[in-house]
Amino acid sequence: MTEFFRNRFPDAVIEQGNQYLTIKTDAAAMHPIAAVLKSDKELQFDYLFNLTGIDWSDRFSVVYHLESTVFGHEVVLKADILNRENPSVATVSDLWRTAEFHEREVYDLLGIEFVNHPDLRRLFLEDGAGFPLRKDFKDEINLIER
Amino acid sequence: MNADAMKEVELNEIIASKEDGKYIINIGPQHPSTHGVLRFVVSLKGETLEYLIPHCGYIHRGIEKMCENLTYPQIIHLTDRMDYLSAHMNNEAVSLCVENALGIEVPERVKVIRTILSELQRIASHQLWWAAFGMDIGGLTCFFYGLRDREKVLDIFEESFGSRLLHSFICPGGLMQDIHPSFQKRVKEFISYFRKKLPEYDQLLTGNVIFEQRTKGLGILTKAEAIDYGVTGPSGRASGFSCDIRKKHPYSAYDRVEFREILANEGDTYSRYKVRIEEMWESMNIIEQLIDQIPEGSFTAPMKAIIKLPEGEYTQRVETARGELAVYLVSTGDKNPYRMRFRTPNFSNLFVMNHLAAGAKIADLIAISGSLDLVIPDIDR
Amino acid sequence: MSFIYDFSSATQAIDQWLKANLSPTGAFVAELALVGLTILLAYAVIGLYLVYAERKVCAFMQNRVGPNRVGKWGLLQTMADLIKLLMKELIPIRKSDKLLFNVAPYLVIIASFLGIAAIPFAKGLHAIDFNIGVFYIMAVSSIGVIGILLAGWSSNSKYSLIGAMRSGAQVVSYELSVGLALLSVVIFSGSMQLSTIVESQANGWWILKGHLPAMISFVIFLIASTAEINRGPFDLAEAESELTAGFHTEYSGIRFAFFFLAEYMNMFIVAAMAATVFLGGWMPFHLGNLEAFNRVMDFIPPVVWFFGKTIFIIYLIMWFKWTFPRLRIDQLLTLEWKYLLPLNLLNTVVIAFLVLMGWYFK
Numbered sequence: 082m083t084e085f086f087r088n089r090f091p092d093a094v095i096e097q098g099n100q101y102l103t104i105k106t107d108a109a110a111m112h113p114i115a116a117v118l119k120s121d122k123e124l125q126f127d128y129l130f131n132l133t134g135i136d137w138s139d140r141f142s143v144v145y146h147l148e149s150t151v152f153g154h155e156v157v158l159k160a161d162i163l164n165r166e167n168p169s170v171a172t173v174s175d176l177w178r179t180a181e182f183h184e185r186e187v188y189d190l191l192g193i194e195f196v197n198h199p200d201l202r203r204l205f206l207e208d209g210a211g212f213p214l215r216k217d218f219k220d221e222i223n224l225i226e227r
Numbered sequence: 228m229n230a231d232a233m234k235e236v237e238l239n240e241i242i243a244s245k246e247d248g249k250y251i252i253n254i255g256p257q258h259p260s261t262h263g264v265l266r267f268v269v270s271l272k273g274e275t276l277e278y279l280i281p282h283c284g285y286i287h288r289g290i291e292k293m294c295e296n297l298t299y300p301q302i303i304h305l306t307d308r309m310d311y312l313s314a315h316m317n318n319e320a321v322s323l324c325v326e327n328a329l330g331i332e333v334p335e336r337v338k339v340i341r342t343i344l345s346e347l348q349r350i351a352s353h354q355l356w357w358a359a360f361g362m363d364i365g366g367l368t369c370f371f372y373g374l375r376d377r378e379k380v381l382d383i384f385e386e387s388f389g390s391r392l393l394h395s396f397i398c399p400g401g402l403m404q405d406i407h408p409s410f411q412k413r414v415k416e417f418i419s420y421f422r423k424k425l426p427e428y429d430q431l432l433t434g435n436v437i438f439e440q441r442t443k444g445l446g447i448l449t450k451a452e453a454i455d456y457g458v459t460g461p462s463g464r465a466s467g468f469s470c471d472i473r474k475k476h477p478y479s480a481y482d483r484v485e486f487r488e489i490l491a492n493e494g495d496t497y498s499r500y501k502v503r504i505e506e507m508w509e510s511m512n513i514i515e516q517l518i519d520q521i522p523e524g525s526f527t528a529p530m531k532a533i534i535k536l537p538e539g540e541y542t543q544r545v546e547t548a549r550g551e552l553a554v555y556l557v558s559t560g561d562k563n564p565y566r567m568r569f570r571t572p573n574f575s576n577l578f579v580m581n582h583l584a585a586g587a588k589i590a591d592l593i594a595i596s597g598s599l600d601l602v603i604p605d606i607d608r
Numbered sequence: 609m610s611f612i613y614d615f616s617s618a619t620q621a622i623d624q625w626l627k628a629n630l631s632p633t634g635a636f637v638a639e640l641a642l643v644g645l646t647i648l649l650a651y652a653v654i655g656l657y658l659v660y661a662e663r664k665v666c667a668f669m670q671n672r673v674g675p676n677r678v679g680k681w682g683l684l685q686t687m688a689d690l691i692k693l694l695m696k697e698l699i700p701i702r703k704s705d706k707l708l709f710n711v712a713p714y715l716v717i718i719a720s721f722l723g724i725a726a727i728p729f730a731k732g733l734h735a736i737d738f739n740i741g742v743f744y745i746m747a748v749s750s751i752g753v754i755g756i757l758l759a760g761w762s763s764n765s766k767y768s769l770i771g772a773m774r775s776g777a778q779v780v781s782y783e784l785s786v787g788l789a790l791l792s793v794v795i796f797s798g799s800m801q802l803s804t805i806v807e808s809q810a811n812g813w814w815i816l817k818g819h820l821p822a823m824i825s826f827v828i829f830l831i832a833s834t835a836e837i838n839r840g841p842f843d844l845a846e847a848e849s850e851l852t853a854g855f856h857t858e859y860s861g862i863r864f865a866f867f868f869l870a871e872y873m874n875m876f877i878v879a880a881m882a883a884t885v886f887l888g889g890w891m892p893f894h895l896g897n898l899e900a901f902n903r904v905m906d907f908i909p910p911v912v913w914f915f916g917k918t919i920f921i922i923y924l925i926m927w928f929k930w931t932f933p934r935l936r937i938d939q940l941l942t943l944e945w946k947y948l949l950p951l952n953l954l955n956t957v958v959i960a961f962l963v964l965m966g967w968y969f970k
Contacts, residue, residue: 099539099540100540100541100542101542127454127455128454128457129457130457130459130544130551130553130570131542131553131555131568131570132570133555133566133568133570135557135565135566136566144540144555146542146553146555146570150454150468150469150470153475177455177457178452178455178456178457179455179456179457179575179578181578182574182575182578183574186574190291190292204283204284205283205284205287205607206284206287213289213292214291214292250766252766252767252770274770274774274937274938361933364933364934365841365843365844365932365933365934365935366930366931366932366933366934367666367670367930368669368670368930368931370670371670371671371672372670372671375671431931432933435932435933437841437932437933437934437935437939438933440935440936440939441933441934441935441936441939588936588937588938589770590844590934590936590937591936
């Protein structure tokens with residue numbers, strides 16, 4: 082599978098040696114890769130079981146854990162978002178329905194915008210609450226800094 | 228109208244239009260049936276649902292953010308409180324993640340005990356689910372039958388761990404302390420007791436004509452939809468989605484016990500119900516296979532006082548009573564995780580409600596949400 | 609002590625005493641007051657102990673004990689609850705129709721009160737003996753549904769309205785089945801007067817004399833009347849787990865107590881009607897012309913027979929409330945209109961035919 086990915090996605094970085102095979106790319110190129118992962122007959126990654134947003138202090142990244150219920154293989158897709166002011170990446174909710182809600186949560190807690198999302202609203206918090214999961218989040222009342 | 232893409236703005240338009248017979252009602256956050264603080268904004272025409280918007284976040288405590296400031300043994304106590312009815316499985320997920328990251332092999336005794344505890348917890352969780360589900364459908368006696376039997380499990384837990392509900396017993400390295408000497412005996416007594424009592428559940432509710440009419444053919448979730456929405460656990464297996472992590476990626480002692488994965492094809496409320504009842508039987512089988520052969524040994528592997536995971540990212544998936552819990556840990560070599568992500572089963576299970584409940588009646592909404600077995604703190608974390 | 613076998617001797621004695629000592633109108637007013645007070649007392653006491661009985665039966669079904677702290681065996685529990693409810697604050701609602709909101713509980717109580725008055729408790733203990741007794745009780749119990757609808761409407765809350773609408777549809781539909789089921793015994797006995805119906809069962813109860821069609825009628829009557837009183841598997845008007853409390857969500861204190869009490873007394877009326885019409889009322893269990901057997905059965909006072917039968921039916925009704933899940937509103941209405949009503953009509957025709965041909969135990 083590693084070879085297949087290297088051939089298909091020449092711009093992405095394929096990493097082995099972790100728990101799962103990892104495909105690293107940047108935000109713009111993520112959606113085409115994800116579409117291929119879902120639709121390709123040999124791959125058929127139809128089950129997205131985790132969608133995480135991570136705040137590295139200089140950039141964001143969104144991590145997708147994918148599994149195929151047909152073949153049983155798993156892969157991790159990572160999208161790096163370099164723009165810290167207005168982070169945004171394409172949504173995958175058109176490929177996997179469950180992503181719609183995971184992405185709402187990431188938007189709520191980290192502030193990453195998902196382009197073309199059908200209903201991008203906050204999920205847990207109210208409108209003025211900021212983005213708590215960011216590393217530079219400051220809240221004098223509720224958050225105690227050590 | 229695509230119900231899934233309904234925004235608040237369009238909701239207000241419906242209220243303003245005052246179409247004949249249409250109205251919006253709020254179910255929750257305080258409600259006897261939502262089993263937690265969850266609000267459903269439901270648009271009704273007469274008694275029929277048109278669409279449903281769940282509003283969660285009433286019990287959002289920021290567990291993922293808190294984990295970034297806590298050490299790994301401290302995180303165990305937080306994981307208890309996510310899905311409190313599958314507390315042991317949550318603890319096990321984080322413990323296994325940490326142990327795999329460090330490359331530590333826990334003693335056999337620990338593995339077997341962890342498996343037994345997970346299955347006992349699964350039985351207790353399904354007992355409470357059955358009690359609450361029966362009560363929601365209207366058979367109030369089910370509540371007492373289910374809880375009466377659950378008390379026996381909770382007594383076993385209390386003897387060994389000191390608390391009935393939130394134990395924090397499984398920790399990185401093994402267990403917090405050894406189990407009580409009478410644990411084996413009591414578990415065996417419980418199994419033989421419960422094997423006689425579980426048929427009573429069938430007598431009371433399963434074959435009842437009223438119950439079957441209320442649940443058969445209701446809220447049908449096809450296999451493709453279950454995979455698409457990420458519905459796992461008994462709800463997903465009832466649609467034919469073979470998602471049992473205990474079979475796909477076995478952990479602890481699951482690779483050496485024989486048990487069936489319960490699958491059904493119809494995907495309606497009744498099959499979700501049947502799958503959970505069958506799972507209780509299978510859990511008892513698993514416990515019976517293991518309870519006599521708990522190996523002697525230490526109850527923990529030697530661990531350092533301060534646990535620091537090497538840099539990298541680690542994933543661990545376990546099967547809780549409600550579905551697949553995935554723990555994704557990003558570590559930068561520190562004693563606190565850099566990012567701790569819990570992919571909880573109830574989060575994905577909740578958002579399929581709109582799809583299932585469209586076109587049903589209010590009474591059906593209660594039945595469907597009961598059959599999905601949602602525990603709200605798991606959704607909000 | 610022979611008056612326990614025939615209360616008419618006691619009532620005649622009181623009547624004569626009053627007429628002797630007071631003017632005719634005075635005697636009349638005194639009798640009115642006496643009967644009214646007796647019925648009020650009976651209503652209150654029976655109501656209180658029915659609530660207690662329900663809790664004990666419910667506990668028995670659910671493998672627990674029930675109230676056992678207040679008074680010996682918890683007998684004073686309902687008194688304590690009543691005092692608590694009387695002392696609670698009556699929370700008024702903004703923007704509700706004040707008049708209707710206040711009137712609704714009283715309508716429900718009045719309806720059940722009127723029904724109690726016509727029940728034959730024993731030989732001679734029959735307050736109002738209309739010659740259209742059966743018809744009267746059916747008519748009067750329908751007034752209760754107006755109270756329920758008013759309660760739901762005037763509460764100005766969507767939940768209450770949903771509950772009241774459901775209840776209204778349910779009660780109106782099931783009245784047909786109740787009426788037809790009662791009609792079957794009217795056809796058998798040839799009279800609507802309750803005392804005549806009871807006396808016609810002197811040689812056997814109608815459920816036995818009327819063999820199969822009467823038994824079918826009895827079962828239909830039980831099902832339909834459970835739906836009439838919003839109880840058991842048909843209690844979605846007040847389904848606690850769905851709508852919190854349905855049409856009486858917004859009521860507190862004594863007004864809630866009225867709804868609660870009226871529900872239990874309706875259950876008593878329904879059970880008493882079933883006992884009177886199908887199971888012989890205060891008639892002991894007689895088998896045709898077996899003299900010796902009938903003599904033995906006669907030893908037990910009629911009051912005991914009546915209450916025994918009523919309590920048995922109340923126990924049945926409570927039994928299947930706590931066992932079965934709840935029906936959904938459309939399933940409930942389907943049950944009535946598509947199954948019970950045609951069956952009932954067919955049964956009535958069969959009974960009429962049987963009576964014509966004389967193919968029943970006379």
